[in-house]
Amino acid sequence: VTTASPNPNPAPGYGTYVTVGSVANGFDQNILGQSTSSLKSFTSTGALQVVTSTHTAKVANTAYMLFVRGDRSITMRGSNVPANNTTLRATGPLLTGNQTIPVAASGFTAVANPFASPINFGSITRTNVTNSFYVWDPKMGGANGVGAYVNISYNGTGYDITPASVSPESQYIQSGQAFLVQSTGTAGSLVIKESDKSATAAQNVFRESGVSVQQSAMGNELLFAPAKNAIGLRVNLQIADGSQRGVLDEVFASYSTSFSDEIDNMDALKADNVMENLAIIRKGQALMVDRRNWIQSADTLRLNLTNTSVSTYMFEFSPIELAGAESVTLVDNYLKTNTHISVTETSQVFFQVGSDSRSAAADRFSV
Structure with missing residues (x-):
């Protein structure tokens, strides 16, 4: 032109x-x-x-x-x-036939859906690759609205999604959508096959819409299901300035006798957002999903909150079958306060990050 x-x-x-x-x-x-x-x-x-x-x-x-x-x-x-x-x-010409994508031994590998069709991550052939992936939800991100990563990971029964996305994200990766994966510790590969193509209707994961995961009509093939005999706690971070509300990030701690206290392929490492980031630090690793053995007295979730701005934020705590737990407490190391968290109902705790750099310390909070 x-x-x-x-x-x-x-x-x-x-x-x-x-x-x-x-x-x-x-x-x-x-x-x-x-x-x-x-x-x-x-x-x-x-x-x-x-x-x-x-x-x-x-x-x-x-x-x-x-x-x-x-x-x-x-x-x-x-x-x-x-x-x-x-x-x-x-x-350009459409790709057909099986597509093999190498996966790096460390870090994240970005993968583009090679087909002009949704594909089912649950049926992709994985070699030395965890049963977990990350997509970018452009409708998240609170006041800035630039988006955030969503993790979809296998829990032994079905898939958990963290955080609950605004877009109808699922194990079905849309045409034109990319995703991140990780190896199990050595270099691996994905083979995306013709048979991985899905007849599931295309979902709106790219533009503004009032449709959520719960509202989308995706049939009965969805593999979202909680882990069997597990309890847990979701902690999401929201912006709370005036009328502004929106989920910025979330971590998920899940406890079951089928999980290990070691960091393994059942855990999901943290993928960093452009803006605020919330993670659980365990054994030197930043986790988005932390699956552990059965809960013990004085178990601690060491939260890692980074890239905040001067603003009012809110933690929302959502317990999952935690009624048998003795108590849950949010510790604020900056204000030197302990806040009781309900083990049966959703709790909200507001806090501020101000001009004092200590209020923005990454290790300010633990649960």
Whole structure:
């Protein structure tokens, strides 16, 4: 397209801006000269990295994270631009046949759904890969609304989802959706087969909608089910400034005699969000899902809360079959307070992060 504008709009209602580099490297230009990256790829261990050129001949089987502002008709004037609707399109030959994806021995490996169809993670052939994966839910993230990672992990009976997503996330990975996986400690692989394609109706995991997991009509194939003979506690973090509310992150501690106190493939390591992060620290590892042996007296969940801002937050505690527990207490090491948490009902505890750096200490809270 030849045009005097550095940001041509040949098809209104389609496409989006891709920013951070020069016109020569295939990027759109922000009229204020800001260089905010809207397109990132993943390193071999799952860390985000800035894409330095869009002149790539092949993008198949490559996972990207794209910040979509809207279509190409909006005026680029900084980062706070009202969004509008757009449609993103892809061109090229469809992939068919079994697709083999190598998985790194450490860190996270980003995987793109190679098919123009939902695929069922539960039936993918895994070699040295945990039965757990992570997807990005763009409808989470509280006031900032940029999204957060959701973990879907096998508990021995079915899959747990942490946190409960706003989008209808499940073990069905949508066409155009990417996900993160981890090895069991040595390099492994995934084989995504033609038979892994699912006839389940496509779900809205990319754009604004009032549909939630519980509301979506996905048939009877969903594999979400609690672990047998297990108890647990979910702790989610929410923004609580004025009328603003929204889940930012969540951790899940689950206890069963079938789980081990060692960190193993039944646990899910923490995948870091762009904004606030909540994790459980155990044996030097940051966990999103912590599955342990049966609960013991004085068991402690050492929470790790990072990347907060000056704001009012809220912890929401959701017990799962914890009625037999003697007591649960939230310890605030900054305020030097102990707050009783119900073992039968949902509890909410508000707290503030202020200008005092100690109020933002990562190890401020434990349960």
